Amino acid sequence: MSITKVAAIRYRIIDRCLKDNSQRWNWKDLAEECASEIEEITGHSRKSFSERTIKDDLKQMRSNPGLGYYAPIEYDRSEHTYKYTEKGYSITESPLNAEDIDQLRQVVGIIKQFSGFRYLKSIDTIIHKLSLIVYESRKKLKSVLQLEQSTAVPGTEMLERLYESIDNEKAIQILYQKFEQAPYSTVVSPYLLKEYQNRWYLMAYNHQKKAIRTYGLERIQDLKETFQTYITSTNFDPKEYFRDVIGVTKSFEDPVREIHFKIYGIHIHYVRSRPFHHSQREIETADDYAIFSVELRPNREFEFLVLSYGDFLEILKPKTFRKRIAERIEKTYKLYSK
Secondary structure (H helix, E strand, O other), X not given: OOOOHHHHXXXXXXXXXXXXXXXXXXXXXXXXXXXXXXXXXXXXXXXOOOHHHHHHHHHHHHHOOOOOOOOOEEEEOOOOEEEEOOOOOOOOXXXXXXXXXXXXXXXXXXXXXXXXXXXXXXXXXXXXXXXXXXXXOOOOOOOOOOOOOOOOOOOHHHHHHXXXXXXXXXXXXXXXXXXXXXXXEEEEEEEEEEEEOOEEEEEEEEOOOOEEEEEEHHHEEEEEEOOOOOOOOOOOOHHHHOOOOOOOOOOOOOOOEEEEEEEEOOHHHHHHHOOOOOOOEEEEEOOOEEEEEEEEOOOHHHHHHHHHOHHHEEEEEOHHHHHHHHHHHHHHHHHHOO
């Protein structure tokens, strides 16, 4: 059962109330306490919670296996109140010290940025349990870390179903539409989900083409199971498959080439500290430039990377790739010289 953030906070408030043996708590008392404290936290006033909501909270705290609290909550029928039967029990009981809790709060914040990926089925419950543990400290942390990753990554709604198809080795039929082209249907055996620059891609064996193809998830309009047999790959090793490319595009018609490029100025340090490819070597160094080499298939992702450095990067060889980049630059110049 998915647990909302507000529900997680209510569990913490109810837990604190039931630990207080000096008072008997009926559902109305618990509802008012929750509403009051949540208003204090959020700054938004609200009416008290309903009897159904509070009783469901108590039920979840008692028996929800996803939460794992199994709280010893007892209902007194004569007084219509609730209490813990175990002295000192708390759902937030934890051996963590203050430093651990502070670090855990930061980790929770990081994980939350990735919680949109539904193929991690239990991530939301895990996050809310962690949030509950660290709730004791309400000090608002400064925003000191922002990741490029986003829950709005195109195609994430397909991740869970594709993940399960790969895990269970099930062939699927997809309705796929390339940009500015008509959609078409094809059957594939999915092998790998790969993320590149905030987009997800499926590597799969196309039954009709009899070859591995790459499919952008945001272009998969629909997918469904098929009775066709899943074709297991005996030679698809993701690490080896992508060893000679940058990104996800690979054409075996383009051979691996040794490419030399010159970097100018301060950008030398960027290329040194974050190599373009694992094969990168620095083969010449001067005061105002450095020459590097890589061995790879020059796909469009590599082209875009080269062009992103503007006039700080020059392709030296091979001549064919230098010409290809020059033609792209010339087209760009024409766009701006109109």
